[in-house]
Amino acid sequence: MAWAEKLPSGKYRGVYRDAHGKRRSAGTFTHKPKAERAAAAREEQARKTMRRDPEAFKRSWKSWCDEWWPTRNVEASTLKIDAGRRDRHLMPMWRDEPIGAITRQDVKAWAARMASDGVGPTTVQRCVHLFSASMVAAVDAEIIDANPAARIKLPGSPKAQERFLTREEYATLLDHMPTDMDRLVLEVGVHTGLRPGEWAGLHWNRVDLDRGLIRVVETFDESGGRMKAYPKSKKVRDVPLTAELVERLRAERDSRGDLRDGCKVPHAVGECRSSLVLRTAGGSVLRNSNWSPKWRASVIHADIGHVRPYDMRHTYASWLLQAGVPLAEVGRLMGHVSPQTTAIYAHLAAPPNEAVRAALAGSGLAAPRKPHAAAKTGS
Numbered sequence: 045m046a047w048a049e050k051l052p053s054g055k056y057r058g059v060y061r062d063a064h065g066k067r068r069s070a071g072t073f074t075h076k077p078k079a080e081r082a083a084a085a086r087e088e089q090a091r092k093t094m095r096r097d098p099e100a101f102k103r104s105w106k107s108w109c110d111e112w113w114p115t116r117n118v119e120a121s122t123l124k125i126d127a128g129r130r131d132r133h134l135m136p137m138w139r140d141e142p143i144g145a146i147t148r149q150d151v152k153a154w155a156a157r158m159a160s161d162g163v164g165p166t167t168v169q170r171c172v173h174l175f176s177a178s179m180v181a182a183v184d185a186e187i188i189d190a191n192p193a194a195r196i197k198l199p200g201s202p203k204a205q206e207r208f209l210t211r212e213e214y215a216t217l218l219d220h221m222p223t224d225m226d227r228l229v230l231e232v233g234v235h236t237g238l239r240p241g242e243w244a245g246l247h248w249n250r251v252d253l254d255r256g257l258i259r260v261v262e263t264f265d266e267s268g269g270r271m272k273a274y275p276k277s278k279k280v281r282d283v284p285l286t287a288e289l290v291e292r293l294r295a296e297r298d299s300r301g302d303l304r305d306g307c308k309v310p311h312a313v314g315e316c317r318s319s320l321v322l323r324t325a326g327g328s329v330l331r332n333s334n335w336s337p338k339w340r341a342s343v344i345h346a347d348i349g350h351v352r353p354y355d356m357r358h359t360y361a362s363w364l365l366q367a368g369v370p371l372a373e374v375g376r377l378m379g380h381v382s383p384q385t386t387a388i389y390a391h392l393a394a395p396p397n398e399a400v401r402a403a404l405a406g407s408g409l410a411a412p413r414k415p416h417a418a419a420k421t422g423s
Contacts, residue, residue, distance in 0.1 A: 046083035048076045058083030066145060089189060101144035101187060105178070106135065108143050112181045121267040126174055133158060133171045134178075143179075144188050151175070151193045159199065169198050206388065207355040208362035209234065213348045220346040226338055229322050229330070231292060233356030234363075236283045237378050239263070240353050244330045245271055248303050249318040253294050256285045260379065264309065266331055273313035277379040284377075293321070302327075358389075365392040 046060040051072065056079035058070030070083040109130070116123065137154050138146070151172065158168045176193035183191055209217065214234060221227040232243050238260065245264035252258070260281050262271045274280065285293070297303065306316040309329050319327075324334055336353065343351050357378070364374050371393060375386030 046070070046080060046087045048073075048079035048083065050076075058086070060084070060087035062087075062145070068147075102142045103187075105138035105141050105143050105146070108182055108187065109134075109138075109178055112178055115181075116177075119265070119268070119272070121265055124267060129167070129171050129174055133163070133167075134175055138175070143182055146179070146192050148192045148196065151196055155196065155198055165199050172196060172198060206358045206362075207351055208392075209348070209351065209355065209359040213346070213351075214359065216348060217342060217346045217351070220342045222338060222342065223325070225322065225325070226335075226342070228292060228296060229335070230356065231289055232322060233353065234359050235286055235289050237357050237360030237364075238283070239276060239357060239379075241265065241272075242275055243322055244320075246321045247307060247316070247318045248297065248300075248321055251293060251297075251321060253285075253290050253297070256287070256290050257282045258285060262311070264329055265312075270310040270312050271307065271316070273311070275379055277381045279379065279381075281376070281379050296321070361386075361389045362392050365389055368393075 046058065048056045048058055050056055055072050055074055056076045057072050058079035058081075060068055060070055060083040062068050068086065070079070070086040073079040073082065113130075116126075118126070141150075155168055155172050158171065159165065163171075172193055176191060176196075179188065179191040179193050182188045214230075218227055218230055221230055229243065232238065232246070233240075236243070236258065238246070241263040242260050244266075245262040246258065246260075247262060250259045250261055260275050260283060262273065263275050264270075265272050300319070302319050304317070305319050307318075307320045307329060308327070309316070320329060322330055324330060328334065339353055343349075361374055361378060364377070365371065371386055371390055372383065374389065375383060378386065380386045
């Protein structure tokens with residue numbers, strides 16, 4: 045039976061027992077009757093859950109996870125990463141826990157314990173989000189009434205400092221690339237802002253040199269070893285090419301005799317229509333294992349500090365914003381779904397000082413008034 049208990053503050057806490065007989069709080073109230081009514085309502089809700097399917101409510105989280113996991117509609121690469129998080133972090137905590145007995149406090153304590161054990165904040169966030177997804181599915185299946193992991197505040201990850209190449213660093217790095225193809229990778233990466241999987245998956249049939257455009261469609265999924273039929277944003281986009289890059293690509297295309305031979309990588313959807321623009325000397329797709337060592341060696345020889353292949357994309361955004369390209373347009377060119385993603389580059393935009401001055405010029409600000417003649421004489 046639900047009841048109310050008086051707190052030292054003079055307020056009342058509504059208390060009830062859930063379907064497992066566990067003591068629960070229904071909240072704190074200024075009046076005892078309100079606390080009793082809230083507790084009674086929560087208790088009735090718990091009883092309804094038990095009447096609906098008491099065994100489902102009591103089943104272990106592992107049992108539910110085994111049923112839910114095959115139904116997830118995510119990429120194979122994401123599923124593989126999530127499986128590692130599930131086995132390392134979720135199973136040890138929730139394996140035998142009855143799904144209906146998990147509380148928000150349990151989830152908070154788990155997140156805090158992971159952090160104290162040295163698990164990084166990003167991993168903690170992703171583990172909690174994965175667990176939350178399992179509980180959302182349990183709500184949809186009408187096993188539980190609410191997701192205990194919903195909207196739990198977690199410590200944020202430290203913001204990484206984006207690395208941008210200066211023009212001088214770019215020129216130096218270009219000089220230290222070992223082959224013409226490696227130089228072309230750098231040129232394409234810096235002058236198009238493509239993600240590594242996007243430039244590795246760029247096919248010749250997506251390059252329109254007459255219009256000076258590339259269409260970003262296929263993306264190489266390295267962990268899955270296949271070409272996906274869409275970029276990360278799942279939205280095809282066109283990216284303009286500089287005149288210099290058009291000529292570089294034209295020369296590369298004209299030197300090839302295998303443009304229609306295909307990329308020799310399985311496609312998730314459809315058939316391959318042409319070979320890859322960027323590839324190894326043997327014609328294979330560029331992978332972290334076969335290209336990153338060249339990149340690292342070139343960066344070391346160029347003596348420009350730590351730079352990752354992904355920083356070519358950051359450099360693209362940096363140069364566009366410093367040239368006055370609007371932030372929203374930069375986000376579109378880079379394939380960002382959310383403006384908040386592009387906002388990390390906002391501080392690079394040139395301050396619109398002259399535009400502000402021009403907009404406010406002649407706005408009718410009054411000039412300082414001269415003292416009245418009478419005031420000068422003191423009369």
